[in-house]
Amino acid sequence: MRLSLLDRLLVRAVELYMRRSFRGLVKRRIKRAKGLNGKFSLAVPLSADDKFLWRKIFDHDPRFPIISDKLELRTWIAAEGIDVALPKVHWVGREAAEIPSELLIGRFVAKANHGSGTNLFIENEADAGAKLRDLGPEWLALDYGRKTHEWGYFGIDRRLFIEERVGGTFADVDVVRALTMGSWIGRVVRTVDLFGTKLGQVYDPAPDGDGLVLSERAPSVCNGVSDKPLPGTWDRMLEIAREIGERFDHMRVDFLTDGSAIWLSELTVYNQGGFITLAGEDPESRVSKAWDIRTSWFLTTPQTGWRRLYAWRLRLILDRAAEA
Template identity: 25%
Template structure:
């Protein structure tokens, strides 16, 4: 399945015997690497225990509730603004910035569909295998001084416990753009499935703090992407992702795929 998907999505043959590209090594990671801790960290609720074990409970967003199904949610008891997530995948988020305008029926239908999503079967992402999904509702984070829509999302690409590159996504709900930087915040002119927007963003004030946190959270894995937010001069945890974009991303220039792959070392 991985070989078929890789061929269809990236238009080239997948080398699992001697992978060199990052996109190839992510497929190897799915197929062969097994660390039970990955299952806990892939679950958006269970990962909170892992964050606490690292002494980083201060970066956790406020949790309003955790639910097994949509019938358990009391919308009337929630504040005016909140974020709803399912714990079993990436991109399964609903942002509510005005409860009076929330289409509750649509939200419930969407959540019910997401709870049935099987990320393991679709992309063979092992960390989601046998995960029992739940719904979590958290505080709505906002930064009124932000230059972009929403809050700034810093994704640290970490290899053997060390952050090497930072993926910076902005305007995700409007015109999704993505920049890539090294850990010194030097812009790298790479395009993925979303265009970059050039070297126009200053180094965030919290970069040093976020790097320390990312390295702590990445220490147990050959590779993980650590997603953090810098909001109103404070770090918040986003998620841990072991197979970003399911490994099916086309880098331009293509050599960046190999550059990332060189960082991804483990016992083949």
């Protein structure tokens, strides 16, 4: 991509700003790229992984904190008129000791609303209340996303909540994660028997079409490849993922399904903290090319100061690249 002298100077200045102001974040990105023998492009991001870094620093879409909040997401889904169920919430608060005792009996899920890894799945456990009294303060103290600068989680009003356990046993419920670039689906990762064998499947775009084909490799978050047939809810989940995805330049849409019902689990702004295994590192991959940051909040909303100049020139650079 050939740039004018003005654009070369601007890109160099923006990259210098990124390196100095986000030293640790940029250092981790460069280290990962070199470890994979890949290239990186900071101020004019080309690969999906570079676009994640750019999104963290520049693309502060005001919707991101709303949809990253597991409780506020429900309000957003309803306001957008998207026809999908979410697991019912039975209690919200900040003190686990205040959870009504009747909600701590049987099967349920306890969560914090502001990050990842703050989930407790209960199956008729007598000490559920004690576990939550120990975990609750720890969860609420977690400043999730700071280390990797996942901006969408900053400032979320941290709360605990009790959610219904959907479906049957753990083995009955699949976790399905669809990575969307607009309304196009670039990858689907399905996890089967999450708390048992933890097998899974990866579906990537067909080389010569828009459909998805099963990969022979296991998802990076699983122990092996599953041969479980696709659930009857598969097509509907992909339809919902596209409906949500078309509202953003990129979004990961997560579902739970028992084969007959679908529940939206969450929306993820920064997949795996900001990368896509294998495909995200390559600027020529279909996933990287399909992620068009020209439709992002930063490049479609008037900016101020030097960011205004940068956004204007970056749009022109990306326009020329798309036409080449």
